[in-house]
Amino acid sequence: MSNVALMRFTARTIACAAIVAFAACGGGVAADSRQTSDSSTTQEADSAGAKRESAAVKVDGNIPLGAAVLLRCYPSFVKEYRDGKLEMADGSTIVYNDGREKSFVEKLDAADPEDMFAFDYNMTASTPEYLQDAGRSRCEALFKKMYGSSAAAVQKHLVSVNWFGQRLQFTNVNGAADSLRAVAAELARHPNLKKHLRSSGTFYWRKVRGAQRQSAHSYGMTIDIGVTNGGGGGDYWQWKNPGKSETAKITYSNHMPLEVVEIFERHGFIWGGRWYHYDTMHFEYRPEILMYEKLKNQQ
Numbered sequence: 333m334s335n336v337a338l339m340r341f342t343a344r345t346i347a348c349a350a351i352v353a354f355a356a357c358g359g360g361v362a363a364d365s366r367q368t369s370d371s372s373t374t375q376e377a378d379s380a381g382a383k384r385e386s387a388a389v390k391v392d393g394n395i396p397l398g399a400a401v402l403l404r405c406y407p408s409f410v411k412e413y414r415d416g417k418l419e420m421a422d423g424s425t426i427v428y429n430d431g432r433e434k435s436f437v438e439k440l441d442a443a444d445p446e447d448m449f450a451f452d453y454n455m456t457a458s459t460p461e462y463l464q465d466a467g468r469s470r471c472e473a474l475f476k477k478m479y480g481s482s483a484a485a486v487q488k489h490l491v492s493v494n495w496f497g498q499r500l501q502f503t504n505v506n507g508a509a510d511s512l513r514a515v516a517a518e519l520a521r522h523p524n525l526k527k528h529l530r531s532s533g534t535f536y537w538r539k540v541r542g543a544q545r546q547s548a549h550s551y552g553m554t555i556d557i558g559v560t561n562g563g564g565g566g567d568y569w570q571w572k573n574p575g576k577s578e579t580a581k582i583t584y585s586n587h588m589p590l591e592v593v594e595i596f597e598r599h600g601f602i603w604g605g606r607w608y609h610y611d612t613m614h615f616e617y618r619p620e621i622l623m624y625e626k627l628k629n630q631q
């Protein structure tokens with residue numbers, strides 16, 4: 333297949349796959365249904381998604397899948413992909429792929445948008461595969477642009493979410509707070525899970541322990557639950573493997589029921605328990621990771 337034909341094929345595949353995936357991507361559905369009305373049907377949401385997707389893919393006929401997914405999941409901020417750059421709503425641009433060969437740690441510490449899709453988010457494996465940490469890689473320029481570049485800037489967007497009697501601060505940017513409310517509503521139908529749900533925190537402007545990059549908790553779209561976990565305790569890779577480096581082989585441990593995880597994932601949240609460097613208390617609003625995983629498997 334010639335390069336041009338291959339590019340056309342790829343673009344078409346992205347467009348079709350994204351439309352198919354729209355109904356299945358929790359974050360996407362939640363975001364779009366809010367823009368219409370509570371009674372909007374999946375069909376209406378699908379056609380709205382299809383329109384936006386075809387507009388996005390038309391730009392130059394050769395959009396990397398990760399860029400197409402960012403356009404779809406963050407339409408208020410990521411407006412176009414052109415000449416290798418994401419064009420943002422405020423007129424600035426972010427280079428999609430800086431072209432640098434990166435080590436595992438560099439993909440976390442110096443991520444461009446492309447690096448965010450370098451890892452597998454495997455929703456079927458019983459334990460995460462070696463160094464597969466999808467979602468731990470975050471392009472800081474992109475996240476600071478969307479959620480705020482300082483504690484004060486992020487705090488301006490925080491709203492209160494009732495989480496089983498706890499009042500949590502969560503960002504309303506990208507529909508994250510409404511998505512968390514939808515998670516709570518669905519979890520409330522499963523009283524047997526309640527003992528796993530107590531939150532130990534959401535917003536906290538800080539660096540990742542032992543690193544220079546910003547923690548996802550800085551952006552207000554992340555929640556920790558289940559630290560006490562009905563007596564089971566939370567599982568974090570450094571607690572279970574003290575002194576191990578980021579590239580060492582480590583042992584896995586989890587006490588969070590998958591039922592809880594699947595409800596979060598339906599609403600656009602990824603789970604830290606699917607990371608090789610696991611953090612089973614951690615849920616983070618990252619609809620692009622879920623959509624990318626679905627689309628790449630359809631190609």
Ligand SMILES: [Zn+2]
Nearest residue numbers: 555556613614
């Ligand atoms: Zn966390």
